[in-house]
Amino acid sequence: MQTAEIRGRWLAFFADRGHTVVPSASLVSDDPTLLFTVAGMVPFVPYLTGLVPPPYPRATSVQKCIRTNDIEEVGKTPRHGTFFQMAGNFSFGDYFKEQAIQYAWELLTTPESAGGYGFLEKDLWVTIYLDDDEAFGYWRAIGVPADRIQRLGKESNYWSTGQSGPAGPCSEIFFDRGPAYGADGGPATDDDRYVEIWNLVFMQYLRGEGSGKDDFEILGDLPKKNIDTGMGLERVAFLKQGVENMYEIDQVRPVLDRAAALSRRAYGADHEDDVRMRIVADHVRSSLMLMSDGVMPSNEGRGYILRRLMRRTVRAMRLLGVEGATFPELFPASRDAMSDAYPEVKSDYDRISQAAYAEEETFLRTLTSGSAVLDVAVAKTKKAAGAELPGDTAFLLHDTYGFPIELTLEMAEEAGLSVNREAFDALMSKQRAMAKADAKAKKTTLADLSVYSAFRAQGATVFTGHDTLQTESSILGLIVEGASVTNAVAGEIAEVILSETSLYAESGGQEADAGLIVGPGYELEVLDVQKPVAGLISHKVQVRSGEVGVGDSATSVVDADWRRGARQAHSGTHILHAALRQVLGPNAHQSGSYNKAGFLRFDFSWNQALSPATRSEIEEIANNAIRDNLEVVTREMNLTEAKALGAMALFSEKYGDRVRVVDIGGPWSRELCAGTHVSTSAEIGMINLVSEASVGSTNRRVESLVGLEAFRDLAAERAIVSQLTANLKTPKEALPERINDLLQNLKAAEKKIAAYEARALSDRVPALLATASRAGSVMLVAENLGTLASADDVRMLVTATRERLGSEPAVVALAATVGEKPVVIVATNQAARDAGHKAGALAKQVAGILGGGGGGKDDLAQGGGTDVSAVPSALDAVRTAVVR
Known part of the structure; x- marks a missing residue:
């Protein structure tokens, strides 16, 4: 049974039973706490939690999902994939536990010829929460033997958001692949033999605060009991298609086969190669689907995850022996496999492929140079008998060469080393802090979303601003510091909920309107307008005057110029x-x-x-x-x-x-x-x-x-042009040529000045030679040149003087003040070096006297500091050192 058919049967089954078919939401989640849609229930969270009234009592969908938490397991297990499709059926206060269990069992066990999936009852196991006797009774009533119903604890079979809110027990359905795949004993063994294919969440309680999956208190029943279920499409596909894992199903295998063909390595012949081919197949499909939903490679957020997937793909292909570009072969294979279910991957392929191929080309260029940097660092670490790459090396690879830290970790592990992750994280934190300091702060902070549920339950906010700049309404709610209040007084910052508003809430790239909200005895300045939850508009305001209360009449007034x-x-x-x-x-x-x-x-x-x-x-x-x-x-x-x-x-x-x-x-x-x-x-x-x-x-x-x-x-540019035409006495159409002539003349003048300055410097060499005196076995020139424009001028005089001193041992040490700070440059000839006089050691010594540091090569070195008055002492130290 092909994956598309599994999908179609699911939607048809639940549509026939009164469920509204809801198209898959984007992989880009609306939830600000999530980068991606990570589960089938994510788009329905506002309805399941009661934040937004549900538009239908029951729904079904096949939702596109991305999870990267287990990315290291991709390719190594039969079921871990970054992109997957979650089939779900949902009830919002309609049917509950008994009906959900009956639906699941019916669809799974109905013969294929009758529209079901045709699983044999003997191959299915069920888990329930420890004390959920109600679920146990319903499973027994439809014929599941008691010895194939296992009770598990909160860690496995209890759902909650991880914070105060809806919660409830779960029941999961597993397929037994048989003794060839592992130990007997059912899902409780946590063995790959038993594949979870369906999870039923019975959302019926309100949980309190707590940490972890089992440390919380149940406060009571929810007003409405909800059903949230999910069946993994890829897991059912590999079971129904008789293959070993999700990488071999019809929507993924074509990419795997193309990777095998490009690498000229047979799939199934080598475990490590097999893992790499599965990584390629999974990551290419995930990248294709992310890009079809508008995500583009970048160094932040969703784009960073996409870039990581694509670069792991390139890396895996290189480990398979393929050095060149492979995306022009791999991505079309995934496009053709996925287009029946998602036609947009075909219609948008020109856009997707342009970005994907460019990303691969860019990374291939940096991979070689980055790998060379890593190889040097690995060799250096091993030579020093170290076991850990420095964090600054990992940061350099990330910041300069675009290596995701995970790629560096993988490559270091292959070389038998770890990475100083703590130092890397510190450098990343510093970089992010600097970026945040430079970024414009968001001008609004909205309250915890739960505070909006009561207001949203009264209906959606009506936006009238397309037709008018002013609308009469009433105050539905006030929020101050995250809590609902009855009034707000002059000077306070508050959020205002209106039944209708003419003020535009920031969305679609358009900034929120500026304006006022006015009413009897009060005036509110609008600071921001946002949509904290779907259908609700919140106005962040400062109370300019008076006092505003819930129920007051209000008129929203848009700033017309804005x-x-x-x-x-x-x-x-x-x-x-x-x-x-x-x-x-x-x-x-x-x-x-x-x-x-x-x-x-x-x-x-x-x-x-x-x-x-x-x-x-x-x-x-x-x-x-x-x-x-x-x-x-x-x-x-x-x-x-x-x-x-x-x-x-x-x-x-x-x-x-x-x-x-x-x-x-x-x-x-x-x-x-x-x-x-x-x-x-x-x-x-x-x-x-x-x-x-x-x-x-x-x-x-x-x-x-x-x-x-x-x-x-x-107009400002015109004023500048007018000023230039007046100053240069040139018509505006001739300005480019006139300015170019002036620049050429300036460059010629600067060249002449540089030549004159060089001649003036070289003219000082004879005078410096005249100061040469014997110090021990060498001829020494040690002079203060006064103030010079740059250290390069000092260096030129040092080297020129050294060359004129001949072949006997010679040391030249010249000091100058450059930019109000002392600089000393030391040069030695070969004979002096043979006698043991090293420029680097001398520069380091005299720099210490100047209050700074220095060093360099044996033949030429530089030192500097902060104390100009110490220059004579520093030059005397050179003479003393040479004599010794």
């Missing part, structure tokens, strides 16, 4: 996107944006810098679209209809069933967007591209001023 600028910038972002795609092609896909009054920033997938001519062309197309006064039309429709019209969506955004489509000039620019926009393109005024730069190997960023800000910037 909104005008925001609309210009957001519509300008759409126009710029369309212009980029017109010039660069459809692969220049949006990967992020930010816009506010007067400014926009736009990130897009592209792997090379834009030439000045290309930038000008994009800017001209965008401004022509503004000049043409294109009509801006917004429409609401269902998501399927919008996609059919070709509306583009931003991968990181989550869209509901009903979406807002914004057209500028008809299909020329057609995007899904809930932001605020102008009525016609001419209202934007002007777009002025001010910068273009890289934000990763596969992404570029352009920044632009918009409207009046764009005009002001051009």
Whole structure:
């Protein structure tokens, strides 16, 4: 049974039993505490916890998931994969334990010919929570023998979020692969023989605070009992397809086979090679699916995880003996295997492949040089009889060569060494702290999400701002320092929940509106507007005057100038996107944006810098679209209809069933967007591209001023040009040539000055030679040159003087003040060195007298310090040392 068929049977089974079929959410999780969607229940958490009222009583889905916690186990066990698909059925206060158990058993054991999975009852085992006699009774009632129902503790069979909130016992279904795969005794043996295929969570209790999986108190029953179940699609697939592990199923095996063909090594012939091929097969599929959901390789967050997966793939292929690029062979194999279930991997493949191939090329270039650095460090460590690579080496490999720390750990382990992880982590922490200090602080901090549930239960906040700048409403709730309160007084910072609002909440790249909330006897300044949970808008405010209370009437008032600028910038972002795609092609896909009054920033997938001519062309197309006064039309429709019209969506955004489509000039620019926009393109005024730069190997960023800000910037440039034309007495069209002539003249003058200075320095050599005196067995020149421009000048005089002293033993030590600090440079000829006089040792000695440090080679060395007055003593020390 193919994986796609297993998926289809699941959805059909539960749809026939009244479940709403919910499409898979993106791998990019909405949960700010998660990088990825890590389980099938993640998209349903707001409904399961009661934070948001569920739109349906029961649901089913096959959810795409990514987990990297067990990445080191990938390829080594039959069931660990970074990307997997979790089939789930969910009940939100509808059916409970008995029905969930019946559904699971029915689907698993119904013959394939009747639409089920056809597992034999004798091959299935069940686990339940220790004291869940209710579940035991239901399993027995459908015919599961008592000796194949095992009771396990909280560690295995009790679910909770790990904090105060919903919790409940679990029941798991296992498939027995038979005695050839391990010991008898059921799932309690924790043996690979027993493969968990289905987990049923009976969410029925409220747990208290505690740590770990079993250290907490049950406070009571939940108001509504929920069901959350999950069946691993890949696990069922490898069992139904009669293969040994998930890497050999129909959606993964083609990549494994391609890796074997490229390496010319047979799968199944060598254990280590097999593990590497499985790693490749898993990681390529995971990378493909992440990129299809808009994740791009980078050094932070999700992009870092993707980069790690891709670089582990490259590393595994190199260990298989393949030195060159392999992604152009591996990724198409995964695309073809996954496109039946996920058509987007095929339709978006040009974009995906461009980024993937560029990432591999970049890493292949750095892998060689980085590996050389690592090899030197390994050799040095082993020579010193050490067992641990320094943390700064690992940091260098990460920061300069792009090696994920996990890759360095793997390569060090292969060489028989560990890595000083503590030192590496300290360096990483220091770097992150510096980055955070430089970053602009987020201007809002929202309360703990649980405080919003009561407000969200009253319904979604109605946003009226598309049609009006002012809306009358009422205060539904007030939150101060994370707690719900009844009132707030002058000077306090609070969050305000309104039933309706005209103020736009930050989303879709558009910054939140500025404005006021006013009512009888109070005025609130709006500091920020956010959507802490789906459907709810929260206004962070400062109470300017009066006192505001829950239930008061309220009018939200948008700052009209701010909104005008925001609309210009957001519509300008759409126009710029369309212009980029017109010039660069459809692969220049949006990967992020930010816009506010007067400014926009736009990130897009592209792997090379834009030439000045290309930038000008994009800017001209965008401004022509503004000049043409294109009509801006917004429409609401269902998501399927919008996609059919070709509306583009931003991968990181989550869209509901009903979406807002914004057209500028008809299909020329057609995007899904809930932001605020102008009525016609001419209202934007002007777009002025001010910068273009890289934000990763596969992404570029352009920044632009918009409207009046764009005009002001051009006016400032015009003023500068006017000043230059006046000062240089040159027409503006001739300025480039005139400035170039001046620069050439300046370079020529600087060259002449340097020649004069060099001549002046060389003219000092005869006078220095005249000071030579015998000190012991050598001729010594030890002089203070006074103030010089640079240490290079001192070095030139030292070496020139040494060369003129002939072949008898000679030492030259010259001091000078450079930048208000003393510098001493010492040179020796071969005869002096043969007599035991080393420049490095002399420089180190005299530098100590100057209050600093120094050293160098035997023939030429430099020292310095902070005490200029000690120069005579330092030169005397050279004479003393030479005489000895």
